[in-house]
Amino acid sequence: MRPVLAAVAGAVLVLAACGTGSESSDGSVTLIITSNAISGGKNAETADWTTRWVIPEFEKEQKAKGRQVHVLFQPSGVDDEQYKTKIALDLKSHAGADVIDVDGIWVGEFAQAGYIKPLSEVAGPEVDSWEGWSQIPKAVQGLGIFEDKKYGLPQGTDGRVLYFNKDLFKKAGLPADWQPKSWQEILDAGNALKAAGVPVPIQLNAGTAMGEATTMQGALPLLAGAGAQIWADGKWTGGSQALKDVLGFYHQIYTTGLGDPKLQQEAQGRDKSFAQFAEGKIGILAEGDYFWRAVVEPKAGVAPMQNRDAAVGYALIPSERPGSGIRGQDFVSMSGGAVRVLNPNSKNPKLAWELLSFMHSAKATTSQLAGAARITSRTDVNDEVLGVDPMLKFVSDEVLPITAYRPPLAVYPEVSVALQEATAAVVSGKTVDEAAAAYQQKVESLVGGAANVTS
Template sequence: MAGAAVSSCGGGSSSTDPQRNAKARTFTLTIARNAIVGGKNDAEASWITKTVIPGFVAAEKAKGLRVKVVYHGYGVDDDAYKTKTALDLKSKAGADIVSLDGIWVGEFAQARYIKPLADVVGARADSWDGWSQISPSVQQLGSFQGKRYGIPPSTDGRVLFYNKKLFARAGLPVNWQPRSWDEILAAGRALKKLPGVTPLQFDAGTAMGEATTMQGVLPLLAGAGAQIYSGGKWTGGGAAMKQVLGFYQHLYGPEGLGDRKLQQEAKGRDKSFEEFANNRIGVLLEGVYLWRAVLNPKDGIARMPDRDQAVGYALIPAVAPGKGVQGRSFVSMSGGSVATVNPHTKYPQQAFDLLAYLNRPDVVKARIAGNPEVTSRNDVNAEALKNDPFLSFVAQKVLPVTLFRPGLAAYTQVSTALQEATAGIVAGHSPDDAAGQYNGKLEGIVGGAGNVNAG
């Protein structure tokens, strides 16, 4: 996630006309993304230039319209892309269709750099037929304060990966679905009897960076019944956070169900991938990335030839059934990008046509051809992922219970404070002490106790 902050005093016109230039017969539209042919995110850039643009131009020509679409591709660090995009939008410039990391949506909305789609293009933004194919949970990725700001093209999810071979050796079921944290810990204790095996790996500490937050604290916090930001307040070091840190203590405290040293190494996460692939970690909380890019038998960075047979996956349970956020028994966290219409476009109706085209089922299927991924569309997932049991599991079981990070400027600092709290547990501090230190840091970050929910 990029860390550059957006000023809350940003510009943006106070009102716009969604119908301006709606009857134009000749026009030019632009698309901007941090993807460049032959470089960063090459597949996405190639899809836009070779499939989207010629397809949209042809479709518009069939309606008697003369359209030109220009692609502005970048291949830079996410921070640099975020800064450029913010400056463009602040100065009422930039592309007609802009891609943002979902974590930036709230920040950009508060700065008034982007506006709700319904404000930019009118009622048709909410009547788009594609919304019926995007789960309400996934729509959160492009929403802020109950309003849609853009369309998420795809997403991911976090699950518990486990090694079936180690489970069999430990006398555990190879078709495993824990229903509480106690059941996870029980599996860890059984796995601890196997020599040379780390039972449980939940990212902790600051060396893991954002992975600690997304692959550890936030899903556990949701399982304890809280979200890091809800109702205008940030969750402090109360009961829910202490439950999370108490779980970490089982792993990295005296019971030793996890590897403390791994959490402190600069490349600890990469090492955890290698150890899991080499049958030395029993359970690893990770995202879709682990399956698709790390363990992939063909070209993974830690290839696991027998991945499909040896690796199981399960939903992340709440601390106990029905005790998760919103009464859920299972939880997850997801991320992804969002495409939105620049509020300063000269052609809001035409720009929305292009945005809708980008998310049309056949166009989305063309994007993931040969490299399946979990898209935001249920209809595409049902067809494109039918022969991929894992991605189907994520699409059907994980997305309905997933949550997203708050897209607010303070989040980056809050995330660091969460990482430091888990680092305290790894260093031997008690959950109460780590929670208290976190709460003090949080109040300093978000402007005092009045912005913190004691939890």
């Protein structure tokens, strides 16, 4: 792969020589946008929106200001890690596009390497006075923040909730407007469902077969509910009391018949859990809003539920106890998403910022939706477009203000696997203390020793 990537980087350098905010002899300026998107292929909607709406609209806006600006789109349609390597090579070589799409979990790694810089350092004080900041909840801004500095503008995001089957809840004598206020209340509901004969009262992703879904849908929201984050203040969470509380919750679910431990070990276990929920065999399931809009969606879902709107309820994920969550919260969530950053090597950084902020304006954000109901980073756009979907409106209004994000550091994926292994251990019968100790040891080996881990 390295020779291929080197060749790609070389091609980028050639393109960058006539772009990257450079000014031509006729006084015109050329800017370049890049993302891992290509018309007719990967993330085609983003590619088409960029070429058909962003570029002509921005060029027209600049012409009205008396400026001759040309914008080029540099597409990609490769594996995410290959795209990441390509971008890193560009930035390391002081080349590449002016506006760059990156995954939010790359921000810290790129910042530590010096590949990207805070937006205000690149483009100046006008960044801080941008109107969009007031429309993006501070928790959502966190997707592009590293060590309290804003490196990027968040694109669309998501949120995790608890889904429940209202028909099964009715059978178990539970309320249709269920909103647990503690982990114990989740267990209580699970026991009521079990007594009513529900095959799988609670589905909480666990183990390595579920991959990152275990971490994002289960372990990290629970950790936040126990008052901790996987990485904070320069240290990684090890086998701490918060981590033991999380593993203890898993232990209670999977050793008392409230969850199906075998499902967590199957290669297609997550897909199978989707089907079982749609079939009325799972009472409570922790998932992201993707589950609502793409899995049980009545017409085109992976596991469509014709009666979704009437039968599927959703609730906030409670902290372990009221007030015990991060930031003293009663409820918690986790989110993911992409951001756009500025190339610190742009020859016209202020104009590049105009392009970036234009791409995140209300007008541009609405146009990118193309009539679809999806959660964006902007509250004003969400208020306008999500009224037709109360669940997505719920996520926008109630979940995003309290959400948190994965640490944007290179070692995170390996720490995530260690966390998945810890959940698998308790699901398979090991004690919480055994699993926590093994996790502590693994994390220390990954992040440079005990000094970098809380215990």
